[in-house]
Amino acid sequence: MPAHKKGPFYNQALNSFILKLEAEAVPEVSEKYEISSVPTFLFFKNSQKIDRLDGAHAPELTKKVQRHASSGSFPPSGNEHPKEDLNLRLKKLTHAAPCMLFMKGTPQEPRCGFSKQMVEILNKHNIQFSSFDIFSDEEVRQGLKTYSNWPTYPQLYVSGELIGGLDIIKELEASDELDTICPKAPKLEERLKVLTNKASVMLFMKGNKQEAKCGFSKQILEILNNTGVEYETFDILEDEEVRQGLKTYSNWPTYPQLYVKGELVGGLDIVKELRDNGELLPVLKGEN
Structure with missing residues (x-):
């Protein structure tokens, strides 16, 4: 492949040659390899194209370079891969x-x-x-x-x-x-019903059990952990549809929200009151 005064040069760290081409200067190459965006990175081994990356995506480029530069990590060429x-x-x-x-x-x-x-x-x-x-x-x-x-x-x-x-x-x-x-996605109300019944005790919060992402969520985690009751969490920051839809579904405008057997118990203030009154554990066990 012509270098057009841009290379090649040898990269000792990668044990490879790197060539830089101007797409407009070599239209036949651009057409052959379906170059539709600039920059485009093509990876070759033994004259066989083994990978590519379209666009300036630095993290993805780094991952590909590291993977291909690692000893023995090159994907096999077409003749070697059944x-x-x-x-x-x-x-x-x-x-x-x-x-x-x-x-x-x-x-x-x-x-x-x-x-x-x-x-x-x-x-x-x-x-x-x-x-x-x-x-x-x-x-x-x-x-x-x-x-x-x-x-x-x-x-x-x-x-x-x-x-x-x-x-x-x-x-x-x-x-x-x-x-x-084509299969239809479940309607939001049906999806929320399934989510709230996913576990006997479900907590909809900002973050998850391992990392709460707001003070209220952190406090409610601490309270639930102290009860010893098994529960699951759903991170509402990961799903905007659930985050907004659950407010209407439960008629409760804030998070966290705690559900037992699909029924809303309430938010942090309610959970604190139940704890202080000695009622939280029976509620979590479905006894009330």
Whole structure:
């Protein structure tokens, strides 16, 4: 690959050569390797491309460089990796959830317009799906094209079967077939009912058992720990839908919130009163 006066130079720490190319100066290279963003980092071993990273994502780049620079950690080249192994991996990935979206980026941060549109359509129809960022794994990115005989991304799978890309999903949406093909996410009220009944004693808080992220949550943890009663927690900072929805569901505007057998007990003040009155333990055991 031409260096165009940018390299190559030898990096002794990595035991590798690093070449820097100007994408516009070598359009044939950009086209061959589907360069769509700048910078793009390509990793090679024995003249075989083994990985890539699109965009300036320093933490991810560091992880990839460290992984490939480690002794014996290079992914095997195509000739060394049995095709059956890759196909088995792709089969597992496409079956990883009832509805799987292979996209560029994540639902929270799509990294191409088509992926963004796909996520918006799925969310609009309240479709429950998991996703795989094809930028994170070059082997999957290239292998899935052959596995599914579909050359572009995003790709949507239901029960392990390819539905198609963005154009197909748009057609299904227009014909009202999308809702019958893809699994629906549970309605919020149903989801909250399941969450509040997940354990006999459920605490919705900021943080978790190991690390409370507000003073009120920390205090209620200390009280519950002193009772010796088993309980589970849910971090409302990790899920904005639950955080806002539970306020309406329980008609209780603040956190933490404590539930016993799916019924709201209250927040920190209520729990303190129950403790001071000697009623907390019976309540937690469902005796009151």
